[in-house]
Amino acid sequence: MPYTPPSETPDSNTPLDDQQGWQTTPYPITTMPPGIPYIVGNEAAERFSFYGMKAILTVFMTQYLIGSGGSVDPMSDNDAKFWVHTFVMAAYFTPLLGAFLADWLFGKYKTILYLSVLYCFGHLALALDETRMGLAIGLSLIALGTGAIKPCVSAHVGDQFGTKNSHLLSKVFGWFYVAINLGAFASTVLTPWLLDRFGPQIAFGVPGVLMAIATLLFWMGRNKFVHIPPRGPQVFRDAFTGEGGRALLRLAPIYVLVAVFWSLFDQTASAWVLQAENMDRTVMGVELLSSQIQAANPFLILILVPLFSYAVYPAISKVFPLTPLRKITIGMFVTVFAFSISALIETSIQNGGTPSISWQVLAYVLLTAAEVMVSITCLEFSYTQAPNSMKSIVMSFYMLSVSLGNFITAGVNAIISNADGTSKLPGASYYWFFTGLMLVAAVIFIAVAVTYRGKQYIQESEVEAESEAEGTA
Numbered sequence: 001m002p003y004t005p006p007s008e009t010p011d012s013n014t015p016l017d018d019q020q021g022w023q024t025t026p027y028p029i030t031t032m033p034p035g036i037p038y039i040v041g042n043e044a045a046e047r048f049s050f051y052g053m054k055a056i057l058t059v060f061m062t063q064y065l066i067g068s069g070g071s072v073d074p075m076s077d078n079d080a081k082f083w084v085h086t087f088v089m090a091a092y093f094t095p096l097l098g099a100f101l102a103d104w105l106f107g108k109y110k111t112i113l114y115l116s117v118l119y120c121f122g123h124l125a126l127a128l129d130e131t132r133m134g135l136a137i138g139l140s141l142i143a144l145g146t147g148a149i150k151p152c153v154s155a156h157v158g159d160q161f162g163t164k165n166s167h168l169l170s171k172v173f174g175w176f177y178v179a180i181n182l183g184a185f186a187s188t189v190l191t192p193w194l195l196d197r198f199g200p201q202i203a204f205g206v207p208g209v210l211m212a213i214a215t216l217l218f219w220m221g222r223n224k225f226v227h228i229p230p231r232g233p234q235v236f237r238d239a240f241t242g243e244g245g246r247a248l249l250r251l252a253p254i255y256v257l258v259a260v261f262w263s264l265f266d267q268t269a270s271a272w273v274l275q276a277e278n279m280d281r282t283v284m285g286v287e288l289l290s291s292q293i294q295a296a297n298p299f300l301i302l303i304l305v306p307l308f309s310y311a312v313y314p315a316i317s318k319v320f321p322l323t324p325l326r327k328i329t330i331g332m333f334v335t336v337f338a339f340s341i342s343a344l345i346e347t348s349i350q351n352g353g354t355p356s357i358s359w360q361v362l363a364y365v366l367l368t369a370a371e372v373m374v375s376i377t378c379l380e381f382s383y384t385q386a387p388n389s390m391k392s393i394v395m396s397f398y399m400l401s402v403s404l405g406n407f408i409t410a411g412v413n414a415i416i417s418n419a420d421g422t423s424k425l426p427g428a429s430y431y432w433f434f435t436g437l438m439l440v441a442a443v444i445f446i447a448v449a450v451t452y453r454g455k456q457y458i459q460e461s462e463v464e465a466e467s468e469a470e471g472t473a
């Protein structure tokens, strides 16, 4: 039986799916949709599983990996960086597959459920097999699962809302980002400690259990969700012709340049972890593990998101009107400063120093501030610039920019790797290279932002906003 909210009775005419008895249009209620706690809980547990596993990946590859002879046979630093970024690249390429599968064939609920089960098997493979084979199978299944469900989960949140309660949507997206980062923070602190204390089986096993809980929570919400049916082959026509195609063409240069931001940002899981190994990580008498420092990012997100919304943006707007593309431009320049700090840290290490980890934390503050300006703004911008019928597909194209960013990083690491495991860009020159790349991308982005002519689509209406000068930009 479909769920009936206790305080407000759904309209008796709201359509139901014939076969499943599921609700197929938003409930005509003014309150929070009943499926939301299941989606937010699922997201927190899923992000715990993803970030926990990702947090220990570099250290696992460079210190714990077992060779065919049964003894430890780790990867070089360059190889580990290459494979971590190849994995993240794959994880942000599969959203495209998930979005099309959901909108074309299965609907979002079934796509999320089936792929979540595969995702659990990926964690299982990592926990049970510590060789390169286990790593390859595990990471392939996880990349498929986590990526393909990602655009569907965000769009599934939006699907729960109708016109009567759409005013609650931004609040729920706020909870959603907080849930992501709460899960990420907890797992980034815990999982490196589990690896250090109990080894890879437990450290990869715990994120696996959390993914199983995420899947169970999602299944428990099945009779409370609104299930928007798939649209069949129409989805391809919308994506590649007409309005949808034009929106994607307009957004493409933005996504290519934002990819450079992701190329640098995602090195917090690789280069910055390896750098932290050579730093003084004692904080208040406790020595932190190198991979635990990554927890600074989700922790800072919890502080910086409200700070930017209620203080920083209003203050800047008083002297300089802030459009989404201006926020992204500023964020890209802030990333240049964040990476310059990591280059200076590396210079100090090369000169025989052991700099305090607080320098890397300072770099995290700048990089996380940049993330708020680039990532959150870009998500919101992509959503508003996408025609209503293809919001999740446009979101999955945005996620391709993360994939492209990691392709750049993996590619650079492959090119600079010498046969003996050394690097053609040793020490600080590696960090200065990416800092320079970010500076070039940020400067080009100014030109793209100034010339962008956007069209904004709002729920159940289409607002022509061919921008004057920057308009929506």
Ligand SMILES: CN(CC(=O)O)C(=O)CN
Pocket: 047, 180, 181, 297, 298, 301, 371, 375
């Ligand atoms: C990159 N993200 C978003 C996500 O969905 O994981 C972060 O929240 C990183 N702080």
